[in-house]
Amino acid sequence: MLDTLEKTNTKTVAAAELQSTGTSFLDELFDKGLLIATGVDGLYGRSGLFEEIGEGFQALVSRYGKADEPEVVRFPPAMNRTVFEKSGYMKSFPQLAGTVHCFCGDAANHISLLQTIEQNGDWTAGQVASEIVLTPAACYPLYPAAANRGPLPAEGRLFDLMSYCFRHEPSRDPARQQLFRMREFVRMGTPDQVTEFRATWLERGQKLIGELCMPFKLDVANDPFFGRTGKMLAVNQRDQRLKFELLIPIESEENPTACLSFNYHQDHFGKTFGLTTDTGAVAHTACVGFGHERVILALLKHHGTDVKRWPASVRKALWG
Amino acid sequence: MLDTLEKTNTKTVAAAELQSTGTSFLDELFDKGLLIATGVDGLYGRSGLFEEIGEGFQALVSRYGKADEPEVVRFPPAMNRTVFEKSGYMKSFPQLAGTVHCFCGDAANHISLLQTIEQNGDWTAGQVASEIVLTPAACYPLYPAAANRGPLPAEGRLFDLMSYCFRHEPSRDPARQQLFRMREFVRMGTPDQVTEFRATWLERGQKLIGELCMPFKLDVANDPFFGRTGKMLAVNQRDQRLKFELLIPIESEENPTACLSFNYHQDHFGKTFGLTTDTGAVAHTACVGFGHERVILALLKHHGTDVKRWPASVRKALWG
Numbered sequence: 001m002l003d004t005l006e007k008t009n010t011k012t013v014a015a016a017e018l019q020s021t022g023t024s025f026l027d028e029l030f031d032k033g034l035l036i037a038t039g040v041d042g043l044y045g046r047s048g049l050f051e052e053i054g055e056g057f058q059a060l061v062s063r064y065g066k067a068d069e070p071e072v073v074r075f076p077p078a079m080n081r082t083v084f085e086k087s088g089y090m091k092s093f094p095q096l097a098g099t100v101h102c103f104c105g106d107a108a109n110h111i112s113l114l115q116t117i118e119q120n121g122d123w124t125a126g127q128v129a130s131e132i133v134l135t136p137a138a139c140y141p142l143y144p145a146a147a148n149r150g151p152l153p154a155e156g157r158l159f160d161l162m163s164y165c166f167r168h169e170p171s172r173d174p175a176r177q178q179l180f181r182m183r184e185f186v187r188m189g190t191p192d193q194v195t196e197f198r199a200t201w202l203e204r205g206q207k208l209i210g211e212l213c214m215p216f217k218l219d220v221a222n223d224p225f226f227g228r229t230g231k232m233l234a235v236n237q238r239d240q241r242l243k244f245e246l247l248i249p250i251e252s253e254e255n256p257t258a259c260l261s262f263n264y265h266q267d268h269f270g271k272t273f274g275l276t277t278d279t280g281a282v283a284h285t286a287c288v289g290f291g292h293e294r295v296i297l298a299l300l301k302h303h304g305t306d307v308k309r310w311p312a313s314v315r316k317a318l319w320g
Numbered sequence: 321m322l323d324t325l326e327k328t329n330t331k332t333v334a335a336a337e338l339q340s341t342g343t344s345f346l347d348e349l350f351d352k353g354l355l356i357a358t359g360v361d362g363l364y365g366r367s368g369l370f371e372e373i374g375e376g377f378q379a380l381v382s383r384y385g386k387a388d389e390p391e392v393v394r395f396p397p398a399m400n401r402t403v404f405e406k407s408g409y410m411k412s413f414p415q416l417a418g419t420v421h422c423f424c425g426d427a428a429n430h431i432s433l434l435q436t437i438e439q440n441g442d443w444t445a446g447q448v449a450s451e452i453v454l455t456p457a458a459c460y461p462l463y464p465a466a467a468n469r470g471p472l473p474a475e476g477r478l479f480d481l482m483s484y485c486f487r488h489e490p491s492r493d494p495a496r497q498q499l500f501r502m503r504e505f506v507r508m509g510t511p512d513q514v515t516e517f518r519a520t521w522l523e524r525g526q527k528l529i530g531e532l533c534m535p536f537k538l539d540v541a542n543d544p545f546f547g548r549t550g551k552m553l554a555v556n557q558r559d560q561r562l563k564f565e566l567l568i569p570i571e572s573e574e575n576p577t578a579c580l581s582f583n584y585h586q587d588h589f590g591k592t593f594g595l596t597t598d599t600g601a602v603a604h605t606a607c608v609g610f611g612h613e614r615v616i617l618a619l620l621k622h623h624g625t626d627v628k629r630w631p632a633s634v635r636k637a638l639w640g
Contacts, residue, residue, distance in 0.1 A: 048392030072368030076499035094423040103414040129444030168422040179396035
């Protein structure tokens with residue numbers, strides 16, 4: 001009850017601050033030095049304070065997940081292009097992907113490249129695709145690595161992941177960045193094992209965000225599938241309730257931002273990467289994802305940019 | 321003295337283990353689950369234990385740098401392409417850079433793209449360069465951001481950075497990864513301020529690695545400049561003693577690996593990005609860089625993969 005009151009008060013103060021300066025939330029974050037402009041929308045530096053809030057949040061997530069003893073694995077922010085091609089990502093989300101290209105030329109090519117740069121020409125046309133693409137979601141590199149170990153044990157597996165992810169969608173909404181971090185727990189096993197995992201986290205996620213004294217709603221959702229065929233995929237995903245999101249207002253009250261997502265992939269990744277259970281059946285998978293920057297931004301929006309004035313209970317949840 | 325003895329013993333055991341299995345250090349790391357193969361040389365997942373060693377190392381670095389009160393800033397693993405072009409990186413190291421390319425087509429282009437993937441054709445040719453390139457060294461995105469703040473204060477500035485960096489040099493040497501993390505302290509100010517900073521860290525760096533009980537040597541070094549002109553740049557860099565490296569044997573005794581580097585950029589970045597001191601002079605810059613994965617790998621190589629058997633003093637330095 002006290003928490004709720006505190007939350008409401010703090011929120012009003014923060015909202016008033018924004019209105020009085022007449023700037024957007026992104027400008028406010030730049031002004032306070034919490035984010036640092038790079039000249040590209042959706043690509044920002046983070047201050048030490050921004051990172052400390054994030055560390056507090058990650059420690060909280062770890063506490064909620066600890067009893068399940070997940071196996072910690074961390075992948076770099078890019079992945080094998082062959083695996084990426086196999087995943088079907090270019091079928092569903094071609095507009096969001098980022099491939100990494102390199103210079104493979106000789107000294108003569110180099111001279112011509114430098115001349116093109118000097119003349120402000122398009123020097124990138126000569127770049128050749130490397131064997132690497134940027135990671136679109138923290139769990140993508142995991143599936144083939146897990147399949148490499150052979151069939152799952154009877155109890156299935158549970159992984160704890162986090163990495164920078166890339167999505168090409170330049171925006172002035174600070175909650176829609178091109179490079180952002182995603183924490184994920186990924187469960188692999190029988191349909192029962194993975195749907196139970198997702199149900200558990202649907203409860204835990206709400207409790208966790210409740211501890212941070214932020215308003216939220218839970219809703220059925222769909223991924224941003226590309227094109228007309230994509231619309232059908234989205235409808236199908238919603239009808240089957242394969243994706244839920246926990247939404248918190250950040251940039252707008254009417255269109256709150258998905259900060260956590262709870263996904264049941266059925267046998268999609270199991271089939272694609274040959275992941276099987278101990279009985280030889282195709283494994284099912286599910287994951288819960290935490291938008292690292294989004295939760296930090298939601299905290300700054302709802303409790304204000306002066307962290308010392310945040311509700312005591314929120315500070316305790318983050319930093320003990 | 322005791323430390324030295326412990327170090328020597330542990331090292332002998334680790335070396336013997338590697339010899340008895342007849343595998344490379346990379347295979348050993350895969351077998352023990354410390355690194356996870358992705359099918360691309362130089363692109364690996366990391367286990368929870370690998371990351372814990374890294375966290376211990378980073379905390380140690382922070383302790384050594386704390387008294388200077390650096391400003392903590394964290395950039396994502398990619399940067400603004402325009403800034404990158406301006407930096408001159410493509411002039412010196414074109415072979416290492418990674419540009420990020422995206423799909424900008426319509427529904428018809430998408431259908432043709434999917435057909436190309438299905439036929440194992442080169443679908444990447446249609447990808448268009450985005451406004452983003454992968455970060456080649458943690459400090460590159462910092463210079464324009466610092467210059468944006470106006471002239472430096474009289475005491476200059478000091479930053480604490482860390483990010484994933486990309487260098488396109490596929491290799492089976494685990495100490496030469498395509499995506500790896502670099503921690504950096506960057507000093508900006510007068511020539512005296514920045515050369516004093518570098519001299520301090522040349523001392524601190526040796527003390528720090530000494531605490532981790534690893535053999536090392538300090539040497540004048542050069543960056544891997546491209547082509548024939550690059551050879552001259554390298555000679556010049558060495559003659560002026562602009563780059564020192566702290567080297568630890570990892571993959572080979574004869575060719576030890578640079579784990580820390582100490583760089584004096586003179587006015588290169590100041591001139592390029594319009595960074596000035598309080599008197600209006602072009603600012604000089606220097607940095608000390610820590611190869612995150614390289615130090616972890618050096619620890620695993622010299623003290624063995626069984627962390628519980630590491631010398632007590634090393635465990636204390638890392639984890640208190």
